[in-house]
Amino acid sequence: MRIIVHKHKCQGHARCSAQAPDIFKLDDEGYILPGDIEVAEGKHLLASRGTRSCPERALELDATPAARAESDVIQPRGRRV
Numbered sequence: 001m002r003i004i005v006h007k008h009k010c011q012g013h014a015r016c017s018a019q020a021p022d023i024f025k026l027d028d029e030g031y032i033l034p035g036d037i038e039v040a041e042g043k044h045l046l047a048s049r050g051t052r053s054c055p056e057r058a059l060e061l062d063a064t065p066a067a068r069a070e071s072d073v074i075q076p077r078g079r080r081v
C-alpha cells in the first residue's frame, strides 16, 4: 500500500500523525514530510485511518491497479483498505 502525499495541501493539523505517528512523519512545524509513503504490511488499517483523518485531503490512498493488486496480495481475505 502506498499513500500519495500532496504536501502543498497540508495545513499542519497533525491529525494524520495522531492516528499513526510511525507512518505519518511531520516536520518541526507540524507539516507532513514530502514524498509518498510506503506502508508496511500490518499497518494498513492505521494508514487508512490517518489518510481519512486529513481535513485538507492532503493524503490519498494509491488506487492504481498495481497498488490494488498489491493490496489484494497483502489482504488475503479480499478486504481492501
Ligand code: SF4
Pocket (backbone or CB within 6 Å): 009, 010, 011, 012, 013, 014, 015, 016, 017, 024, 026, 030, 031, 032, 053, 054, 055, 056, 057, 058, 059
Ligand atoms: S492531517 Fe493533513 S493537513 Fe494535517 S498534518 Fe496530516 S497531512 Fe497535513
